[in-house]
Amino acid sequence: MNKAQDGYCFSFPAVRGLQAGKPFYIATCPLNTIPKIFVFDEDEVPPELRAQRTLNKSRIPEMVKYLVENPNDYVFSALTVSVASSVSFIENSEINTPNLGTLKIPMDAQILINDGQHRRAAIEAALKENPDLAHDNIPVLFFVDEGLKRSQQMFADLNKYAVKPSPSLGTLYDHRDISSELARYLADTIEPFKGFTEMEKSSISSKSGKLFTLSSIKQANKALLGKGTKDGFTEDEKKLASNYWQAVFESTPEWQMILKKELSPSAFRQEYINAHGVGLHALGTLGCALITAQPNDWHETIKKLKNVDWKKSNPLWANRSMLHGKLSKASTNIILTTNALKHALALPLTPDERALENQYITSREATHG
Secondary structure, eight states, X not given: OOOEEETTEEEEEEEEEEETXXXXXXXXXXXXXXXXXXXXXXXXXXXXXXXXXXXXXXGHHHHHHHHHHOTTSOOOOOEEEEESSOOEEEEOTTSOOTTEEEEEEETTOOEEEEEOHHHHXXXXXXXXXXXXXXXXXXXXXXXXXXXXXXXXXXXXXXXXXXOXXXXXXXXXXXXXXXXXXXXXXXXXXXXXXXXXEESSOSSOXXXXXXXXXXXXXXXXXXXXXXXXXXXXXXXXXXXXXHHHHHHHHHTOHHHHHHHTTSSOHHHHHHHBXXXXXXXXXXXXXXXXXXXXXXXXXXXXXXXXXXXXXXBTTSGGGBTTTEETTEEOOOHHHXXXXXXXXXXXXXXOOOHHHHHHHHHHXXXXXXXXX
């Protein structure tokens, strides 16, 4: 789309539609026009006088990085904006296609973003780092504003039914994230994940035939390899993760019983800690400490897992993995669960782990006085 000044108007080639009896217009705009034309009523305006939420500036750097690092393979969805003035639409008389023409908006009109203010800010910042993005386009959906109340209602309506995908589904579909790639690889190739991974949902129903969510495998791998949120994995680390989880499988009788159909996934999840994310994450954290301490002998040491009683009824897990009879995946509970596993494998605790363990022991003694 070319932005052209026509008298005192901006002209946008556009398509006109009708929604709820009101016209709207769809156009495409070069990225370099977005910061110039579309404004966002920033946080100096009180919420009751705004049509949008305050810009969360912490979100912008990640979005900018996404644009700059993927100039030939990114996707930004449409902006939705309100034009706070009257507009005109001139149908193209040269072709016999209704509702295809030119949208004309006064240059002094205020155009507020109802949905996409973070995309707008990211585009502005990304253009400074990579000016070649300037001629890319983004779709824009124009509504004619009927006052602030209408704009606020549009924001509420646009976000009311927006549902963020589950962590597992995001992991399944994210082909840029190396940690997601590793989780998918393990889910496809390594026992007990193969055939027993919930690929879409963030939780598993009591009657499901699955054992772990894809997102819990991803998090356990990060713990295993000592990685942060944005860190990647080498091929050697990928191989190490495969070897570790295979070794854990071979040292976990319950997991083997599942594959032999001697224990159902639903019964396993109902009775055992190591059928849940807290157990998997703790095993990942355990693996990181074990492999660091015993890089050449960990294969032998991990076999001691066979002696661990993973049943929820085991008092060992009370207030470690279990709180008030329910599993907890809070960071404190993951550490306390890992502590118990380290003890089983005769591994020393770190100072922080020891401090938390002492608190746990003190609390338990006070309770059982």
